[in-house]
Amino acid sequence: MTQVTLHQLSQTYPQANLPAVHRLNLTLPTGQITALLGPSGCGKTTVLKMIAGLVEPTEGDIQFSGKSVLNLLAERRGAVMVFQSHLLFPYMSVGENVGFGLKMRGVDAATVRRRVATMLEWVQLGGLENRRPKQLSGGQQQRVALARALIVEPQVLLLDEPLSNLDAHLRGEMRDLILTIQRKLAITTIFVTHDQEEAMLMADQIALMFVGRLQQFAPPRDFYERPVSVGVARFFGGVNFIPATKHGLQLETPLGILHSLPHTLPDGPVMLTIRPENLNIKPHGPTPPAGSNIVLATIQQQLYLGTHVRFTVQANNLILEVVAEPRQVDQFRLGQTVHLEFPALQIWLLPMP
């Protein structure tokens, strides 16, 4: 199994003012799926192409299990890339497309035929060897592209948005197929996507990039619970941001003093964040609820979404979002004053941007 290490990996395309990828340092866990996530144009495809050997880095190193592969040609690296738009050979049959890599490596025809048949079974296209790519659906073509990549038994599998051209139903199927095959073969895999939910569903680790730079590399859960910046939190759907001044466990905010658990950020200005589902909304009764970290707020809007209800509330001059149980929709009306509880455990602090 191959460990992939990127060291200060950079790419500035000719005539470009800004680097497409800037000093990327990453060690990809062996045999796992890493999602390379980020908005369009942030450099994801460029990273894959450099690993595959299709684009030469302008700076930095790429190592497979501790050895630099920069001097190896693409076909000798043992990394295969499945492209964003699957480029099948239109005049070859499905079988010839899938077997192409083996034929190029001089494998005998009988073995190629046997392996092609097995691969097509794996991607659930058994018996379609003789079709042409244009006689297949988009989802089937994508599976042919996957089979064509896997047949050469790569050490590293590079998937560039393999689900982007599929409808919701096929996406789910293809996702399951990739996960099953990846688990079976335990190939070190990089899965590029700009969809955070897809990254959560597929990956053991996520590397999030903005404009060519790595922002955070961590297990999916950390992006919800421990984002490193306001930008990362926003990319993962964070909406509640409250400026604060940290004094130990005390946070001075426009909503009053709130208390947090110990946090590694130094005292001083910080940005407090809390996920909408972690805020608790309670009726404002004659006796205030017990406990601390409770502020007054007014209901501005409520959206019933079946599985949950989303409240927009105003506290002081801040607008916050709260997600609650669907039955809570009946407990509150617009304009009502409520208590909003910030559980200390769920408060997370970010550097002030």
Ligand SMILES: Nc1ncnc2c1ncn2[C@@H]1O[C@H](COP(=O)(O)OP(=O)(O)OP(=O)(O)O)[C@@H](O)[C@H]1O
């Ligand atoms: N061959 C090239 N020559 C010059 N600039 C390029 C080239 N390929 C990509 N770029 C630029 O480099 C940046 C990163 O492109 P890249 O294709 O890696 O982004 P991406 O994250 O894969 O985007 P998307 O999600 O849209 O596929 C973009 O600004 C793009 O315009």
Ligand SMILES: [Mg+2]
């Ligand atoms: Mg791309």
